[in-house]
Ligand SMILES: Nc1ncnc2c1ncn2[C@@H]1O[C@H](COP(=O)(O)OP(=O)(O)O)[C@@H](O)[C@H]1O
């Protein structure tokens with residue numbers, strides 16, 4: 001067992017072998033019936049997570065939120081369809097307190113792993129997976145929708161987060177991420193927009209699309225229409241869509257501001273009053289720096305060629321301002 005002598009390992013079982021990996025977690029067996037989820041040191045963009053980022057993900061403040069959320073989600077989905085995460089306090093190698101995230105182990109694969117052509121695959125595609133388990137999927141989908149009403153945004157709902165328990169033939173949500181934390185970011189007031197807001201919002205919208213698609217399949221298959229209805233769901237979705245419009249507006253405004261700033265910075269460098277003060281080469285160099293990654297796009301190339309052609313003599317401020325605004329669109 002790894003690190004056992006140094007860690008104050010709070011379990012009777014040693015850490016077992018790896019059985020799964022996601023963008024957030026590395027999943028290891030813990031005895032015959034449990035798994036333990038450590039933070040994946042590589043993030044979703046393939047970069048190393050910092051020590052601080054890893055610690056923050058298991059901080060007491062965060063664990064408190066997640067723990068509360070797990071209790072609510074278990075009530076919403078029911079124990080059959082939800083494997084709750086529990087947090088156990090122990091110590092890391094340096095003797096610092098740390099929370100370990102544990103969950104009952106599901107014997108079986110995720111539904112996503114069971115889809116495809118290979119010998120082990122049970123379902124040929126998503127739709128078949130949903131419709132062959134239609135009653136269970138209906139129950140889970142109602143849970144997912146109720147969670148949207150509860151938290152304001154959907155959890156990380158996809159077939160790679162639902163495992164099929166081979167023994168009891170039940171579909172179990174093993175990962176729902178944190179709708180509380182996503183909701184805090186996505187639904188925050190405009191002043192609190194963060195750089196990660198558009199990214200999380202994109203995920204949230206994808207999840208809503210998925211809910212809609214699965215719901216349509218179930219309704220099409222019959223008998224489910226009324227039983228999929230969840231009070232307050234449509235209103236919650238509307239709020240998210242309004243947020244999307246607000247964020248799009250904000251992103252557009254920001255882009256416009258950035259574009260103006262870039263052009264103005266170019267103008268300041270190149271012109272003093274209405275007179276060009278630099279050589280063609282100097283102007284070109286600065287123009288390239290401002291164009292950044294756009295420098296190789298056809299419009300930029302033609303702009304740079306124009307600067308080279310006309311050179312420092314053609315010192316018309318308006319002309320260059322308009323050209324730059326065009327290219328930096
Ligand atoms: N309780 C569990 N029992 C068995 N396998 C699990 C369990 N939880 C997760 N796994 C496996 O580990 C993978 C990643 O776990 P997950 O919790 O979804 O991590 P992430 O949050 O990084 O997506 C899952 O796709 C699944 O294959």
Ligand SMILES: [Mg+2]
Pocket residue numbers: 022023160161175
């Ligand atoms: Mg997952």
